[in-house]
Amino acid sequence: MKIVFLQSSSTSYSFLDYNESEVDSSIPSNCSLYLFGRALITRNVELINSLYDLETIFVPKKLNFISSIIKSTTDIPVEEIDENTYSKLIKSELRVPNKFENVEKNNFGNSSNNVQQNALITNNNLLFLPCNTVIGKRSTRKSIEYYKFQYPWEFLDIIQELLKNEVTFSIISNKASIAKTAIIEGPCIIEDNVVIDDFAKIKGPSYIGNGSFVGMGSLIRNSMIDYNTNIGFNCEIGKTYFAGNAKISHHNVILDSIIGKNVWFGGYSGTANVLLTRKNVQYRINNELIDTGRNHFGAVVSNNSAIGASVIILPGRKIPPDSIIPAGTIFSK
Template sequence: MQEAKRKSAASYLLGYRTKEYFPGGYLVINSRNELKHIVEKPKPGREPDNLVNILVHLHTDPERLLEYIEKVKTNNDDVYECALDNLVKDGHKIKVISYPDFWAPIKYPWHIFDAVKYLLDISQPGISTSAYISKKATIEGKVIISDNVRVLENAVIRGPAYIGSGSIIGNNALVRDYSHIGADCVIGYSTEIKGSYIGDGCWTHSSYIGDSIIGKGCSFGAGTVLANFRFDEQKISATVGGKTIDTGRDKLGAIIGDNCKTGVNASVMPGIKIGPNSIVGSSVCLTKDLEPGKMIVSEPHYRTLPNPVKLDETKGKELKKRLEKLGGTEPEK
């Protein structure tokens, strides 16, 4: 806005100098910070510069811009960018202002992690006066606990972390490493949440959720594991629009839409996406994306046979006697 008050151009764009590849538009400028050209989604290693378009624009002549947009002929999703290029070619001055502060694009789901990290880092820790924290629970580091939260015995919250209003952190649960727990969640007994974003109204029980993004209203059966690390320790890929995308992350769990469920002992491999309103059945090991509104179940084949095993009660009694001697003294007879 300050630059616009100087009336140094007809349009103004914010640009950000990124330290790593970003799959978006790159701004090519001259020595006066005026736009020369926009390079839309170059391949990694072919970027013209590190100045990216962060889509905060001010146009003093929007009618002219709309005229140029109507004239664009392209089969790609770059109509707006082509219009800006054509404006520049016809002498329309567009000034690019570099934005120096934090910027996190949310182009892909895993970009949420960067935004959560930033917001937790700049936030002040605090525990609502209406929250209940058991004396046997452990709260460490920068933790934000909202209204009417309950943290039960032997639960551990190791910040930075955020716990939404009305949520329950159950016995022996562990929440850690930049995790966000939405409102009205139940993080049940012996669940571990590591570096994950969990929406409102989710339930877990004896589950492991690592570096995952979970929509609202999801439920995870006992023993569910959302794996987040490859055996070969390489970067994790995800499929987006039929294309394989390198996420740039060596730890990434599942990306799950709203209102999904898993059965007991279900496993989801790193980088897998599950569409909204879907179910992963008991004992399923999910290695491919699951479309919205689908259910995947395992179909094991079992045989029923006569039981040939005869139990030896003496072995059990002998083991119990040995256990009773633990502690250095025998019980009185």
């Protein structure tokens, strides 16, 4: 089996705006987001390889940053193809009926019906894989479980689905330090060098990545927290994704949100996740308001941002990368 990565809508903008040092391309992307401590692209390749013994991975030159991610984690040959070759493959192969007609499809939100974005197509030993796809661990050779996303709230939905399906019992590293008074309720994955302080509660399914810290009296529920994230004293983190290396101070409430790398939250700050009207939350992309279809959605806080003390971020807002939000701000832009 060979993989051909497809360009997709998720490469048109990034949730968290990875900078050029992280994505070597003029096209921003969400492909570098981590799931369970591994890059999304790495996870997909590893799972498909376990089923089909991959021979080659074809990557369009426009998505050349994918090549470096794959090469750093696997020995499978990666071949970058020019626009001509890519177009010929698409035209000649994607018209053929899908071999995986009974594949389990998991689509969230307002996805396009474009075949290149909403189907895994295989023919002549080629598997066409959209970039905005997450492969599930319940996949088999006959039925690939997959999820597609375009918007941040769809990605959060996928996180919840993965936690529910893949964290079915607790795996706690013997290198983690968990206080005797801490409570682990429900299935959780707790990686190496994690410290859970006194009277903290981790409610599963949840994932806490390598080197993270959960402070005294804090509650973590149904969240994916990646590496070196520090959650301070008496915080509540619910249904939230942390990309890693965040520092969250005391008495913060962060709900239904996506938090980028290297983000700092001062004390008594948080993300509101419900409108007073109880209507669906709207989210702005390129000056256009988009209905998320959800009445619970918090915020997207992009990489390298600093949020001052006593800041409230209203539902459906995005903090741009490298932002500094002054103490006491009600962020409503």
